[in-house]
Amino acid sequence: MYSAEVCKKARLSRDARFDGKFFTAVKTTGIYCRTTCPVYPPKEVNVEYHPTAMSAANAGFRPCLRCRPDSAPGSPASKGTGATLERALKLIEAGALQKAAVTNLADRLGVSDRYLRKLFHQQLGVSPKTYALYQQCLFAKKLLHQTNMPITDIALASGFESIRRFNDCFKTMLKLTPTEMRRKSNKKSSSLSLELFYRPPFDWLHMQVYLQTRAIKGVEWCDDKGYGRYFVLHGHKGKFNAVHHPAKHKFDVEIELDDISVLKLVVNNIRRVLDLDADLQTIEANLQCALGDNFTLASGIRLLGIWAMYEAGIRAILGQHVSVVAAQQLVNQLVAQLGETNEKGAYFPTPEAVAASDLTFLNIPQSRINTLKGFSQHYVHAESPQHVDTWHAIKGIGPWTMQYAQMRGASDPDIYLSTDLGIKKAQQFVGQDFEPALASPWRSYLNLQLWNKLK
Numbered sequence: 057m058y059s060a061e062v063c064k065k066a067r068l069s070r071d072a073r074f075d076g077k078f079f080t081a082v083k084t085t086g087i088y089c090r091t092t093c094p095v096y097p098p099k100e101v102n103v104e105y106h107p108t109a110m111s112a113a114n115a116g117f118r119p120c121l122r123c124r125p126d127s128a129p130g131s132p133a134s135k136g137t138g139a140t141l142e143r144a145l146k147l148i149e150a151g152a153l154q155k156a157a158v159t160n161l162a163d164r165l166g167v168s169d170r171y172l173r174k175l176f177h178q179q180l181g182v183s184p185k186t187y188a189l190y191q192q193c194l195f196a197k198k199l200l201h202q203t204n205m206p207i208t209d210i211a212l213a214s215g216f217e218s219i220r221r222f223n224d225c226f227k228t229m230l231k232l233t234p235t236e237m238r239r240k241s242n243k244k245s246s247s248l249s250l251e252l253f254y255r256p257p258f259d260w261l262h263m264q265v266y267l268q269t270r271a272i273k274g275v276e277w278c279d280d281k282g283y284g285r286y287f288v289l290h291g292h293k294g295k296f297n298a299v300h301h302p303a304k305h306k307f308d309v310e311i312e313l314d315d316i317s318v319l320k321l322v323v324n325n326i327r328r329v330l331d332l333d334a335d336l337q338t339i340e341a342n343l344q345c346a347l348g349d350n351f352t353l354a355s356g357i358r359l360l361g362i363w364a365m366y367e368a369g370i371r372a373i374l375g376q377h378v379s380v381v382a383a384q385q386l387v388n389q390l391v392a393q394l395g396e397t398n399e400k401g402a403y404f405p406t407p408e409a410v411a412a413s414d415l416t417f418l419n420i421p422q423s424r425i426n427t428l429k430g431f432s433q434h435y436v437h438a439e440s441p442q443h444v445d446t447w448h449a450i451k452g453i454g455p456w457t458m459q460y461a462q463m464r465g466a467s468d469p470d471i472y473l474s475t476d477l478g479i480k481k482a483q484q485f486v487g488q489d490f491e492p493a494l495a496s497p498w499r500s501y502l503n504l505q506l507w508n509k510l511k
Contacts, residue, residue: 063105067091072305073337075255076128079106082119086231088112093123101381110190114181116133118231119194124201125298126194127253140165141175144184150324151449153188154215161420163268192216192228195320200238201248207234213319250323252298255307258355260300262508266360273388274395276403282307286401287363289325292318293403307332328467331358336460339469341456344506346494357504361467365442366435367404368465372457373427374420386418393417407435442466462498472499482506 058066058078066074074091084102088109089095101407106112109125119125131203134374152161161184162169176184196214199205205213211222211234227233267278276285277297284297294313301308313319327333340353347353362368370390375383392406394413411432415425430450435441443467444458456475463471472492473479483490483506495502 058105060105064100064103066108067103068097070094072256075253075305079109079112079125079128080104080281081106081112081115086117088117089120090123090125090127090128093120095122098246107275108180109189109194110180110182114192118196121201121237124198126197127180127251137336140167140172141179144172144175145187147339148184149191151215151321153185154192158184189225190229192320193226195323196222196226196234197237199231199319200234203248205248207238209218209316210234210488213316215320248319249308249310251306252309252323252327252330252332253304253339254330255335256305257336257356258302258305258358259354260302262354262357263360270384272275272384272391272404274397275391275404283330286361287322287325288403288406289318289322289364293398294322295401296322298330325363329361329363331467334358334469339501341496342498343502346491346502347505348490351486351505353505355509357501357508359463359467359469359500359504362464363404365444365461365465366407368429368461369431369447369453369457370405370410372460373424373431373453375460376424376457386420389418390415407432407441413435423452444489463503469500470497471503473503476503478510479506480502482509 063078067080070092072092079088081104082098082102145447147161154424159169162172173183176182180187188191192214196210208219211219216222223233228391264278264280267283271278282299286295290314296309296311298307298309340355344353371387374386390405391402394409411429415428434450438446444462447453447458459471462468492502
């Protein structure tokens, strides 16, 4: 973490670029804040600094009700130094411990239960389960602040199976009951709307063009204000609309959902699709070192994701050896013919619908049709079809297709599309000693910077 002197300067300046990189705890009030908190800054003698929100909470401080430190973008320090811990945190935030034991998480990570607990205690000072419960409470706190959902529904949406367990855990973790937290909120809206923050820079103009060019008719929409879409997640249907507020470094997101219990998973996926958790300052500094001083980076370009791996795979297959415009026309035809419609739009076709169709309406080679059907049948029958390593046996799917789907469907930050025609053309803008490996683990962002040079 930064030195105390640097932290002092950052908090007094309220510089948004430090948001989420450390947290300020005030000993006289027992509260911890973001660096951008609007309250009058406390005296330095009454302040201590923590690298993560979890660290501050573990030291006995509760989150500020003004600046809401739980909404700050995730600190890189909170991910620890190991890939295992980073993967564990992502799985926990996706709900891995809501209905499963720590031993199950350890098995998914390929480590022992004992080692995983030791890793959490060394890096975060708490157990994996305590960290998971804290994340559930922070998500519940967001809903209490920003919606008028009944507290029982909030408990369910946050992963708690009983209101009693929810109340006990919330009071233990955040030092207030859910009812007390709600009384302190001024939110009056009856709609399900949330504020999703990010750490700048964020080039929305570039992102808007990218999304608008690839938006699926009836499923997605994008304009100068924001982006939205209809979606299906674990069999549950919904839609969201995200409106961008650049001055406040956030999106206001309205969500409609037929089952509130998957709300946290939906919010996590929206954050992934819009790439709100990336620390672009760190990423761009790394890319600049790899590309050299003669390459001018376009600051604020994010790795925009696709909602689901199946959709990413279909779009990648249809995008093989054709232009973006041609691929988009094919995707629109597929949705128009096989997508389930609603009163205002449509949902992306299911694997079952594509596998059962002859797909002749697409007017593409039979080999490509066979690939689409084989891929969809794989999704219907395979145990873990979302893992791209299982796609090798499908005829017509090669390295580019798998890499592109992994980059956008799973938001993998370290995919370099070396065989992509656009990437090959863009290499004329870099020096002879250009080595993509130097950009790791951010090579997906390297692709975006190289593609941008072709505009």
